[in-house]
Amino acid sequence: xxxxxxxxxxxxxxxxxxxxxxxxxxxxxxxxxxxxxxxxxxxxxxxxxxxxxxxxxxxxxxxxxxxxxxxxxxxxxxxxxxxxxxxxxxxxxxxxxxxxxxxxxxxxxxxxxxxxxxxxxxxxxxxxxxxxxxxxxxxxxxxxxxxxxxxxxxxxxxxxxxxxxxxxxxxxxxxxxxxxxxxxxxxxxxxxxxxxxxxxxxxxxxxxxxxxxxxxxxxxxxxxxxxxxxxxxxxxxxxxxxxxxxxxxxxxxxxxxxxxxxxxxxxxxxxxxxxxxxxxxxxxxxxxxxxxxxxxxxxxxxxxxxxxxxxxxxxxxxxxxxxxxxxxxxxxxxxxxxxxxxxxxxxxxxxxxxxxxxxxxxxxxxxxxxxxxxxxxxxxxxxxxxxxxxxxxxxxxxxxxxxxxxxxxxxxxxxxxxxxxxxxxxxxxxxxxxxxxxxxx
Amino acid sequence: xxxxxxxxxxxxxxxxxxxxxxxxxxxxxxxxxxxxxxxxxxxxxxxxxxxxxxxxxxxxxxxxxxxxxxxxxxxxxxxxxxxxxxxxxxxxxxxxxxxxxxxxxxxxxxxxxxxxxxxxxxxxxxxxxxxxxxxxxxxxxxxxxxxxxxxxxxxxxxxxxxxxxxxxxxxxxxxxxxxxxxxxxxxxxxxxxxxxxxxxxxxxxxxxxxxxxxxxxxxxxxxxxxxxxxxxxxxxxxxxxxxxxxxxxxxxxxxxxxxxxxxxxxxxxxxxxxxxxxxxxxxxxxxxxxxxxxxxxxxxxxxxxxxxxxxxxxxxxxxxxxxxxxxxxxxxxxxxxxxxxxxxxxxxxxxxxxxxxxxxxxxxxxxxxxxxxxxxxxxxxxxxxxxxxxxxxxxxxxxxxxxxxxxxxxxxxxxxxxxxxxxxxxxxxxxxxxxxxxxxx
Numbered sequence: 037x038x039x040x041x042x043x044x045x046x047x048x049x050x051x052x053x054x055x056x057x058x059x060x061x062x063x064x065x066x067x068x069x070x071x072x073x074x075x076x077x078x079x080x081x082x083x084x085x086x087x088x089x090x091x092x093x094x095x096x097x098x099x100x101x102x103x104x105x106x107x108x109x110x111x112x113x114x115x116x117x118x119x120x121x122x123x124x125x126x127x128x129x130x131x132x133x134x135x136x137x138x139x140x141x142x143x144x145x146x147x148x149x150x151x152x153x154x155x156x157x158x159x160x161x162x163x164x165x166x167x168x169x170x171x172x173x174x175x176x177x178x179x180x181x182x183x184x185x186x187x188x189x190x191x192x193x194x195x196x197x198x199x200x201x202x203x204x205x206x207x208x209x210x211x212x213x214x215x216x217x218x219x220x221x222x223x224x225x226x227x228x229x230x231x232x233x234x235x236x237x238x239x240x241x242x243x244x245x246x247x248x249x250x251x252x253x254x255x256x257x258x259x260x261x262x263x264x265x266x267x268x269x270x271x272x273x274x275x276x277x278x279x280x281x282x283x284x285x286x287x288x289x290x291x292x293x294x295x296x297x298x299x300x301x302x303x304x305x306x307x308x309x310x311x312x313x314x315x316x317x318x319x320x321x322x323x324x325x326x327x328x329x330x331x332x333x334x335x336x337x338x339x340x341x342x343x344x345x346x347x348x349x350x351x352x353x354x355x356x357x358x359x360x361x362x363x364x365x366x367x368x369x370x371x372x373x374x375x376x377x378x379x380x381x382x383x384x385x386x387x388x389x390x391x392x393x394x395x396x397x398x399x400x401x402x403x404x405x406x407x408x409x410x411x412x413x414x415x416x417x418x419x420x421x422x423x424x425x426x427x428x429x430x431x432x433x434x435x436x437x438x439x440x441x442x443x444x445x446x447x448x449x450x451x452x453x454x455x456x457x458x459x460x461x462x463x464x465x466x467x468x469x470x471x472x473x474x475x476x477x
Numbered sequence: 478x479x480x481x482x483x484x485x486x487x488x489x490x491x492x493x494x495x496x497x498x499x500x501x502x503x504x505x506x507x508x509x510x511x512x513x514x515x516x517x518x519x520x521x522x523x524x525x526x527x528x529x530x531x532x533x534x535x536x537x538x539x540x541x542x543x544x545x546x547x548x549x550x551x552x553x554x555x556x557x558x559x560x561x562x563x564x565x566x567x568x569x570x571x572x573x574x575x576x577x578x579x580x581x582x583x584x585x586x587x588x589x590x591x592x593x594x595x596x597x598x599x600x601x602x603x604x605x606x607x608x609x610x611x612x613x614x615x616x617x618x619x620x621x622x623x624x625x626x627x628x629x630x631x632x633x634x635x636x637x638x639x640x641x642x643x644x645x646x647x648x649x650x651x652x653x654x655x656x657x658x659x660x661x662x663x664x665x666x667x668x669x670x671x672x673x674x675x676x677x678x679x680x681x682x683x684x685x686x687x688x689x690x691x692x693x694x695x696x697x698x699x700x701x702x703x704x705x706x707x708x709x710x711x712x713x714x715x716x717x718x719x720x721x722x723x724x725x726x727x728x729x730x731x732x733x734x735x736x737x738x739x740x741x742x743x744x745x746x747x748x749x750x751x752x753x754x755x756x757x758x759x760x761x762x763x764x765x766x767x768x769x770x771x772x773x774x775x776x777x778x779x780x781x782x783x784x785x786x787x788x789x790x791x792x793x794x795x796x797x798x799x800x801x802x803x804x805x806x807x808x809x810x811x812x813x814x815x816x817x818x819x820x821x822x823x824x825x826x827x828x829x830x831x832x833x834x835x836x837x838x839x840x841x842x843x844x845x846x847x848x849x850x851x852x853x854x855x856x857x858x859x860x861x862x863x864x865x866x867x868x869x870x871x872x873x874x875x876x877x878x879x880x881x882x883x884x885x886x887x888x889x890x891x892x893x894x895x896x897x898x899x900x901x902x903x904x905x906x907x908x909x910x911x912x913x914x915x916x917x918x
Contacts, residue, residue: 064575095547095576099586102543106536134505135536141729141757141780144585145540189756192733192765288582292633315630316582317785319760320792324633339582344758351761 039084039116041160043077044153046104048097049089049451050461051392051424052470057233058423059093059390062259063287065233067093069392069424070461072100072149073451074156078116086160087450090152090363091391096145097461103149106136111153120161123184127154127369131186143341147366154367155397159447169368169447170400174214174407178203181408185373186343193347199376206411213407221438222402223253223413225283227390228422229272230256236271243275250437252280253308253417259286262298269305278306285311288339292321296328309335309357316340322354335359338388342366343373350381357415361388362397371401375409384415392424395432396448399439427455480525480557480605484518485594487545489538490530490892491902492833492865493911498674499864500534500831503700504728506674508534510833510865511902513541513590514892515597519557527601528891531593531804532832537586538902544590547577552594561602564625568595568810572627584782588807595808596838600888610809610888611841615655615848619644622849626814627784634788640817647852654848662879663843664854666694666724668831669863670713673698677712684716691878693721694749694858700727703739710746719747726752729780733762737769750776750798757781763795776800779829783807784814791822798856802829803838812842816850825856833865836873837889840880868896 053059054066070093076086090100110130119126130150131142140146162172173181182199226249229242239256246254254276258265265284272282284307290298295313302310310332314321316339326334337359340346349355358378362371378385385405387398395418402418410416418439425431429452430444442448458465494500495507511534517527531541551571560567571591572583581587603613614622623640667690670683680697687695695717699706706725713723725748731739736754743751751773755762757780767775778800781787790796799819803812819826826846828839836859843859851857859880866872870893871885883889899906 064579067576067579093576093579095574096544096580096587099540099544099547099580103537103540103586106540133536135508135534138505138508138534139537139540139586139589143758143782144587145544145580146537146585148580189732189759189762192762291630315785317584317783318630318789320789321630321633321785341584342758344756344762348759348761 039078039080041076041111041114041116041119042079044104044108044111045075045077046101047073047456048101048461049073049456049459050094050097050467051459052466053423054094058231060231060233061257061285061287062232062289064093070094070097071392072097072104072152073456074104074152076111076156076160078160084160084164086156086163088152088154088156088159088367088447089393089449090148091394092148099145100148100152103145104152106146107149107153116160116164119157120164123157123161123369124186126157127184127186127366130154131366142366147341148364150366151363154369155362155447155449158368159449163446166445168400168442168445170403170441173400173404174210178207181372184369185376186369187373189344190347190373190377193351194377194380198380202376202379203408206408209411210407213411217403217407217441221435221440222399222406223417224251224420224434224437224439225253225255225281225417226251226420226422227255228420229254232257232260236268239268239271240275243272247276249434252437253283254280255283255285255311255419257287258284258298258302259289262301265298265302269302273305281308283307283309283311283335286313288312288315290314292318292324295325299325299329299332303329303332307332309333311335311359312338319345319348319352319354322349323352326354326356333357335386337361338364338390340364343370343377346374347377350377350383355383358383358385359388360385361394362401363391363394368401375401375405379409385410386417387419389419390421393428393449395420395425396428399432399442400447402439403441427451480519480521482517482552482555482557482560483520485545485549485552486516486518487542488514488897489542489902490514490897490900491535491538491908492900493907494864495535499672501672501674502698502726502728503673503730505534511535511538512833513538513545513593514897515545515593517552517597517601519601525601525604527597527604529593529595529597529600529808529888530834530890531589532835533589540586541589541593544586545593547587548590548594557601557605560598561605564598564602564810565627567598568625568627568807571595572807583807588782589805591807592804595810596803596888596890599809600890604887607886609841609883609886610838611844611882614841614845615651619648622813625810626817627810628814630785631788631814631818634792635818635821639821643817643820644849647849650852651848654852658844658848658882662876662881663840663847664858665692665861665875665878665880666696666722666858667692667861667863668696669861670695671697673701677709680709680712681716684713688717690875693878694724695721696724696726696752696860698728699725699739699743700730703742706739706743710743714746722749724748724750724752724776727754729753729756731755733759733765736766740766740770740773744770744773748773750774752776752800753779760786760789760793760795763790764793767795767797774798776827778802779805779831781805784811784818787815788818791818791824796824799824799826800829801826802835803842804832804835809842816842816846820850826851827858828860830860831862834869834890836861836866837869840873840883841888843880844882868892
């Protein structure tokens, strides 16, 4: 076990999804799903590597790649055994350089880069242990798990002692839930039917396909035009029926009063939640919206940048669904902090996975959340977006509308070598062709 | 007036301040005061240029420089007349690219870069008009000023109509306050006596110098060690006397309960405010601290990253002093939004200037705030840090503890060409020498 991390290689990988409008919404009309992709190289004889990524939607991905470079000196040369022995200390060191902290702190580009590196370290640890991430976590004791969490700035809501209690409470029954997950998987919902750029006919077709695949929860994008939203909501309700669940996602386009007014109109279609109704920074705004539109629940989290924001979303009762994102937060460690706070405040966790690689990593954390933390499936569904999975070595497996637990070692975010090569920006073949096509008449 | 912006040149400028411990505090023990520095070049016959900067403390400055590069396409080629005719539209476009927005939104590296570019555009406009920034703003009508502000996400607290009312209320008496400022200047306080890395003897000497220079408000750093804080507070009180004001700054090192406990001990020294007692993202935490330690006021803002955060700090009554920072926010436009909200909520604005170039630009905004918005000096003091001014073409002028209004056209952040050359990282002479010195025995 004297294996060392010998290099941190960061690559700018972008998929030209804006051509198909997959991923389009009211705030993000033309996203190119992208990853700032990290490989932690080691000197192990088996060429053990840790792969991790953070997610962006195109321009600016190069800044995350550069930020990974800025964090490189804090990783290269470390002994794998030291990193895995205390992942909490590793996280503190990665996030603790005071000069780099200034340009966050714990937010924006530097925190996205932190996520990629931290997740790569977990991937490395899981691969070294020969386990998928979820199983690695499930096999850790409550004490080991709590040591991975930074409680800085959240002790007024949750301290290590209370976190231990939460984990100990469900520890004796972990085995039964693990068996249940292996047999039946974790419930998923689909976002793929409702992208904003799709035609009505395509929405109908995708709803039918979703029903045939076993989905019972469907999400649609709203917020660009209220009349369109109403027409599309009507259409989705016709397709999925009254008893299945319809969720709406405004991607931050509304001010607080607008959000309330819009949802009062859209309430006719019985939405289960409204996601990102306003600025992700507006904790009080989300709380005001939640009070005004109940029983419709407010959901947010994909842009909630750290555990301090989630703490306040919980403290104010602003969210009824916690959409934690392990590539927006500083990786697995910070997700653990949020899962534990969610359990304390009784808020179900329905992670955000609308991005390349996010379903792959977040399935591990939803499995862990159910088996070791929440011990409940009530109101828990994990988002599924149905594109770009073919680029992964170990893609997600959906059966009858449920995520089946991955079996391969690691975090499941390892991209195929040929995809890395083809989609590297700006000189991969996909981008060279894109430019050639754009200069044709 | 067919002048166009022909290029955006960004430079990585760093001053090796960590050698002297000027700027040291409990969170940032060794800052190298740095600027991601922007020059907007034009094709005007007079070689008109707009200079702007954002502030960092060393590592990571290169990421801000790169982010300025990412924003370059949204600036190059624009007609100066179009930019100056509608600075609000310019701000919306700089912050509105959906792909780049994803890596914030409106926070972290991309928002720091936004500040540098937006401030450079204001510098360009002010230089073109032949006026210092404060005077340019003072000569704008309420309607023109309101058009510069993005009200997105703050309309539940302040809309354009109410903002207009605030500006119109003080418009008729602008002239008297402008004359007052020209004659007497804006009151300052000094941070330079209390850096954490300084010895007790140096603290005493700097207090005496500060008194001799006319300062009546002194700030000290706290938070590394409570016993040291008590000893140093005792020392400062001895030097400045009971009737002058002592402020404390914890630079985010405490959790909420720790902050309350620490300030209950430090209350014996009658601090006027405690600055950054905890995470800058913790609005509810600041509010809880404020309730617990009154009448000591809570101050924060240098890391409050956008107008949405300030809105909530105001809505919760979390801060009694608003420490807005025009290089952390997205430049002058977003500062205007915060000044207007502060006026509505009755919170005095005491800008953060603890960084290179920040005193230079923030003096303009404090002058504008007094003349056109708040119309009051009660509890208003502008921070002064006494180093690195020699590098500016038009450095701040302090007389009898007050900032005297600058007379030169622009925002006052233009660095001397020789300083730019000497401190450019990593190949300027200062850094080459630094590396040579560090390899000597």
